[in-house]
Amino acid sequence: MSISVRIRHDLGGFKLDADFAIDKPGITALFGPSGSGKTSIVNAIAGLLRPQDGSIVIGGETVLDTRSGIFVPPQLRRVGYVFQDARLFPHMSVESNLRFGWRRAPVPAEESEFARVVAMLSLEALLARRPTKLSGGEKNRVALGRALLSSPRILLLDEPLAALDAARKAEILPYLERLRDEAKLPMLYVSHSLDEVAQLADSVIIVKDGKTVAQGPVFDMLADLDISALTGTPSFGAVIDTRVSAHREAEGLSVLSFDGGALIVPLLRRQVGQRLRVRIRAEDVMLAAEEPRTISANNVLLSTVANLRETGSTHADVQLRCGNARFVARITRASAHRLGLKPGMPMFAVMKSVIVDPQASAVAP
């Protein structure tokens, strides 16, 4: 299932100009600051907004083509949409909400699929309840299930976590991760939070002032210095896709391996072999020209300088490559000059801390 979008639309002075394609299952984040036009883009895909110019193709079917006057109305597009505010039907039970799109699908999913989605989102106990009796996180889970059960060709998620507090977010995230890992369909995930993007997305599309400006795999995009300059956000650091490779319980440590080496973190509650994303903040990385042998930090990786960018008057962001993984170090401009940093130079990166999803860690933070 694939989707390609090429639209232009004038929203009363604000110009929308989106051009991208997604051709595999998994989560693609539509990332940009609030008001950059992300929701308008997904509304156009769903058919809730009719762009003045352009075309949208979903799974080979042209649902919009302004030149030949094609506009397929939203109810015939088979696009699942999870709204930020859930938008459950208040006069129906949770089960009726879940079955609303399921009943209306051209080929309704099997009853076993209903049971599977209910189990995946842990909705069994909520089925008889009314939406008014649900917490914010529960509402979002029901909205997610309702959209999934309508047999969509693509799933749009418009900041499904933005209205939730940190505890509720932590409650939903594992479900979204599971959805990503079992991915059978492309998902477009609108977000202005780099944390969410880092934890969930497989690839990222960056939206700025109504324009889609860049697209790429999440691990490359987050560590890309040009991108952080483009979005105007301070460098996020990096997210690295790792696998739990061993537990050293006597020392209270776990070893995570990734393409380029291994990281040592406090003991984890995850099985060996499981995939885990870790984040390394740019501020937490120091550089050393020679291997520091007597040092308290556990993680010292021999890397190559890939890129360098001065940020503000004091700092410089250094992008490093270690195997196929990329990460970023924020150092002072003075240090960068003293070390004589240039692309291609080998450097030892010293990581003061590696951030692991709090749910995976065995020790309370």
Next chain:
Amino acid sequence: MLSPAEIEALLLSLRISAVAVLCALPVAIALAALLAHRRFPGKAIVDGALHLPMVLPPVVVGYLLLILLGTRAPVGAWLLQHLGIRFAFSWTGAALASGIITFPFQFRAIRLSIEAIDSGIGDAAKTLGASAFDRFVNLTLPLALPGIVAGAVTAFAACLGEFGAIITFVSNIPGETRTLPLAIYSALQSPGGEAEAARLSMLAIGLALIGVTLAEFADRRIRVFAGR
């Protein structure tokens, strides 16, 4: 306690009001849905016209009906000749007049409740594959139910009190068009009818109280149903 004539007036009032409200209800729902959702040129004029019966003197409405639907008036004569329908001097005419006078009560309440439905819910239903008719039946109607019931109950109560349009259009015929208010009026016109007028007035007050209580009860139950 009540004379057969008084019971007759009471039952006639209930029948006329019920028919008036039930016949106007689908029209009110359709027009309310149309005006709540659609934009079209002249919408403000249509909106104003639909509220007119509420502000016109009922006697004027009765008079207009008379010159339109009287047995010798063009439309009235045609209806009688071709369809055998007669409104003039008949209880159906009383129901028609009451239905028109109280139409704005239903229309307004229903329109407000339809407008109060979050349009985002309709968008969600669209993305789940629901057509316009499907959304109207499964979302708009149930979610507007509190307004529909409130409008119908208010209109019913107003129908029970209708006087001017009925007496102008269909006159004051015992057993046919003499509803409770007309019976009270007739009693006051006849010598020694004060006691009867008082009894009938008490009856009208009792009916109003029952109506208000039922409406309140129904409203609470329906709001729970509609998840508000």
